[in-house]
Amino acid sequence: ALCERDKVKFTVHTKTTLSSFQKPEYSVQRQHEDFIWLHDTIVETEEYAGLIIPPAPPKPDFEGPREKMHKLGEGESSMTKEEYAKMKQELEAEYLAVFKKTVQVHEVFLQRLSSHPMFRKDRNFQIFLEYDQDLTVRRKNAKEMFGGFFKNMVKSADEVLISGVKEVDEFFEQEKNFLLDYSSKIKDATAKAEKMTRSHKNVADDYNHISGALNNIAADNNTAFKKHLEKCAEVFEKLRKVEDRMASDQELKLTELLRYYTRDIQAAKDLLYRRARALADYENSNKALDKARLKGKDVAQAEENQKQCLQKFDKLSESGKKELTSFKARRVVAFRKNLIEMTELEIKHAKVRRLKCYVYHYMFIRQCSGILI
């Protein structure tokens, strides 16, 4: 699927050879809320309880750049035209970066759905891709929101209970421990990475201000020294660009990676939770069966119930194992790819920066010796 963008609408472009689709190619407009709807319906589908459901993409967040744009507009009168133009340019770049990120995230969501043998057959998924009218998705009204919130609370309470449930299967026991630990660590790492990236951007911003201030001084000065100052301003300007790019690349590759996997780990944990829930249900049904047998009433029903619970549990366990194993592999691959890409980008940018420093340094020496002041 290809995603393009127009305001808060996404254009989802699908090419397919699957027979279940009517046409080989589709292009529809979707909004963020539609993605959420799709995600939620899949979560609520009982059948998929044994699968790791790809996490929903986060809401596109343009607050940051929008606020800055606003501030810039207010402060326009207090800076020079060049400074204003530069800052505007920088803000536009930031806007673009956020845009790219959000497109990527939505795209990844759909791609995971489509590459999974079960999900791609999902009816709702097909509708999502095919239906060429607006999916007038009913937004969750207040009651549903509250219901959802409550469910989450119950879930976390249950999680505590569930982690106390004795685990028979070694594999799942290991997974549970690993996931719980990993989840907290990765959340932490994500937060720290975000802070680091922000500091990086601040440094780049400062370069911009320094460059502006130097230009101001140069404008006032009319000795040969002026050229030095202008060159110096140029140095900082160029440094800023590189610094900025380094920071956003780092963000895209590293921080985004960490963010995404925080969510993914959560989805894996959800799977474990559902399975544990099923286990608990099974155990409850066992107890109910025993009770029924004691009372001699509704035995057949209780037996049926128990059988069903067992089935469900087994199914979940089986598919869960598969999913978690492939999840591991997926994670390693993703980390590898992103780390390599990030490193390569960092090297590239750092080399550029180094080269520029070199050139300017050399130039300055030349200039200094060449000018009699």
Place this chain on the structure above:
Amino acid sequence: MSGGCGRNPPPFPDDEDQERAELDTQVLDSDEDDEDDEGEDIFTGARSKAITPTSAPDEGDIFSEEGSYVRSDVHHTTNGLHSDEELDLFTEATVELTLTNTTSQGRREIIGPTVSACNTTHVPNSILKPSIVTKTMEELKEEESGDQFELNIAVTNPEKIGDGMNAYMSYKVSTQTTLPMFLNKTFSVRRRFSDFLGLYEKISAKHSLVVGKEFLMLTLVGKEDSSSAEFVEKRRAALERYLQRVVAHPSLLQDPDVREFLERDELPRAVNTQALSGPGLLKMINRVSDAVNKMTIKINESDNWFESKLQEVENEEQLLRRLHAAVDSLVNHRKELCSNTVVFSKSVAMLGSVEENSALSRALSQLAEVEDKMEQLHQQQAFSDFFILAELLADYVRLLGAVRCCFEQRMKVWQRLQEAQSTLQKKREAEAKLLWANKPEKLQQAKDDINEWESKVSQYERDFERVTCTVRKEVLRFEKEKARDFKQHIVKYLESLLHTQHRLVKCWEAFLPEAKAIA
């Protein structure tokens, strides 16, 4: 070649400079054109154009011996050949130093036979790496002015002497010089802070119109925790800058007090420095700057030089303040980046320890190490941001204030002259009245008065002339000094940036194979 350079050809062999200029513009152009900034491209582009200079035979000789002035070690042996090999110059950290060495040597050769065996020890500076290049610039300056003296001062080695209440920091002041007026070529003494204050007191009494004598340690007086390492370092650096500025001024250098300060083993303990340290000093300096702000006297100038200069100085001071604020912000943000990086590094290490896949786990802990190294680099960079740029700017903001002080003093002299002139006028009128009223006994007195005031007036006129001349000379000298100082510092700063960048590249390059090894 685009005419973008517009530099005055220096007194070097012209060809070579033209070509150098050409190199620069071309490098610049390729720099600007290349939006996508492939480092390698720019480099090769520049390199191929750089070859032209070395193809000239005489330069070829110089450069083949010492390495071309373009950054390539390979040119060493090629004697002007076009080297086609893929130069990854940057893999060798040592090459950079080679460059600076060869550059300076190259320069000296070019300067010609006037350079005798100069004492080329450079300022031993505990923060900044000895930069041979800046030394070269200084040498050039000396050559141009015809002098061949050198005077390098360093303030190093702060040591705590004594205990408790009477403890103080003692600094080593080392001087290296070829000036004949000193007894030795190299010598050092130990001084403490109050000695510096004492020197300041003596100088400021005698040289009221010198800019640069100012004791510019406003921030270091009183407020900060005086035992922290950072504080000691800041103070040491500031004392060093102070002394360097003092000896850079020709008339201060001649002053016996300065010489005594540098040479004499034991200085009598400066008394009355209590008034000068701490809040006393602060108050005094603030008073001066306040007074300067209230300058409202208008002098009838024959030329506008003083007026426009004053305006210039005031503007520049404002702009420098703003620049200083920006650099300060940079220092702070970089420090922030340092701490965030460290925290992140720890977090990644934790993640790596939890990770099941062993290759990924190893890679993550490597990443943590890389981030750690980056933090050190950032720390260093912040350090040089501060000491090279921020302190320089702070000093100059205050120095500009001192320049305004000079103007103020000139105005005071002028005012005195005006007052004397009006008094003379009054005396003359009084005499006229007496003549008219015909009181001969008072007449003599009046005549005496007039004579007295006439001589005063001419004295003050001469004073004013002298002060005007001095201030003008001083301001010009100061501006020259300032330009030179700024240039030196910019070069130093770029050098520090360069070093940091280089290490950074190495860090990431070391990590890449680890990342690739994740299976």
